[in-house]
Amino acid sequence: MDTNLPVSTQPRVVIVGCGFGGLRLAKALRDAPVQVVVVDRNNYHNFQPLLYQVATGALEADSIAYPIRKIFAGQKNFFFRMADVQRINTAGNTLHTSVGDIRYDYLVLSTGSLTNFFGIESLEKNAMQIKSIPNALNLRSFIFQNFEKALLTENPEEKQALMNIVVVGGGPTGVEISGSLAEMRKHVLPKDYPELDLSKMQIILVEAGAELLGPMSVKSQQDAMRYMNELGVQVRLNTHIKGYENCRAYYSETEFIPTENLIWAAGVNGAEVPGLPPEIVARNKRITVNQWNQVQGLTNVFAIGDVANMVTDEMPRGLPMLAPVAQQQAEHLADNLQRLLKGQEPVNFVYKNKGVMAIVSRNKAVVDLPKDVHFSGFFGWLTWLFVHLMTLVGFRNKVVAFVDWAFSYFSSDQALRLIIRPFSRRDVKDDQGKKKAEHNTGTPQYNPTPPAIQTPAA
Ligand SMILES: Cc1cc2nc3c(=O)[nH]c(=O)nc-3n(C[C@H](O)[C@H](O)[C@H](O)COP(=O)(O)OP(=O)(O)OC[C@H]3O[C@@H](n4cnc5c(N)ncnc54)[C@H](O)[C@@H]3O)c2cc1C
Structure with a gap:
């Protein structure tokens, strides 16, 4: 005890x-x-x-x-x-x-x-999530592994699915990761994979609602949408992903996006x-x-x-x-x-909203402050960098993050693309560390029979 x-x-x-x-x-x-x-x-x-x-x-x-x-x-x-x-x-x-x-x-x-996978078993089993450091490292390895596989396959359908990335959820996390992947497509992948036709790589951001960044101001939503267009991210609004199996992200009984990389950022x-x-x-x-x-x-x-x-x-x-x-x-x-x-009465909590922000990519971020103050672009990006740098825990972490960001900004490169923890969906663990999925996707399997669609629990 x-x-x-x-x-x-x-x-x-x-x-x-x-x-x-x-x-x-x-x-x-x-x-x-x-x-x-x-x-x-x-x-x-x-x-x-x-x-x-x-x-x-x-x-x-x-x-x-x-x-x-x-x-x-x-x-x-x-x-x-x-x-x-x-x-x-x-x-x-x-x-x-x-x-x-x-x-x-x-x-x-x-x-x-x-x-929150809304009770959709195929997503829970097969989608990548981004809630923990192991999740993030798995995701990085998984994407680069799939590019290595894309080099090897002769099957154009399989190659496309290996290169396509679908991000589900148009909140700050979905927007931020889509923007970052678009930067990677522009600056990093062409250097590493000159043999691949990266103009075919699609980054698709799927959102069930009618706008991106739902809780933010209309100006931020519009700016985020404009940035996504500039970065070549395809945004599909009012679209529900209802199942994900055999490298197919289904948005209706029969319609799907072929992808080996589905990142679920649609709820918690x-x-x-x-x-x-x-x-x-x-x-x-x-x-x-x-x-x-x-x-x-x-x-x-x-x-x-x-x-x-x-x-x-x-x-x-x-x-x-x-x-x-x-x-x-x-x-x-x-x-x-x-x-x-001390035997005194507790005092009620009052939340002080000091503002919300989301970064999209270099020089592109949206910031909403109280009293309807909104700004975006380069100044928004600098604000985002400053706030996140200041709130990181530990002096060493602040210095390392600053150096990494400065290096990426001036070189248009990202140094960290080692596949250090080879990942297959067989290894998917939930946040409690329990083994969750037994789904082996060593290579994409193209099953002509669509899986049963499950609808989100109310
Ligand atoms: C990808 C991502 C991006 C985000 N971006 C932003 C942002 O830009 N701005 C913002 O304000 N918020 C953001 N958030 C949300 C923010 O991180 C959370 O609101 C915040 O972390 C909540 O703090 P918390 O203390 O409640 O929980 P957490 O910070 O999540 O901490 C929970 C802790 O509890 C531990 N734990 C949980 N269950 C158990 C258990 N049973 N036994 C032992 N330990 C346990 C976990 O290991 C963890 O350390 C983001 C979240 C994610 C996932």
């Missing part, structure tokens, strides 16, 4: 997840009279907004991750256990984890989100942990919390960030799943926990 954590007279706050929210909360409790125990299945903090740059070879994985123990070196009340949290026992105030049980006085869930669910009463798990598997992040019906359990469903009058569908929401909730909860310890 308690995984050798030291006995303390101070109450123990256990934080599950050291992403944007968990990290900020543990730091904010540095001087609080509590024992802070952080549990994460990884021993590093992952800066997810730059995952797509790892996937497209613009940044090294090491420059967007930082070892958790190093971040907290010197924080006396901090303890870390690398473990997968499998179940919460709210009656016994304990967590059941892969390394043993951990007792808590206060529990904070900051477990983030998981890719909260990463809830089993053991909570089912009635408090809201839509998208987010956990219902009150205005001070307390889980409904549980006095000493809290949730922040992506996994928390905090509904406000302005946002009846819950606050957006964004890093600043997680960070602001973390800081607010740190104050509220200390108020609770």
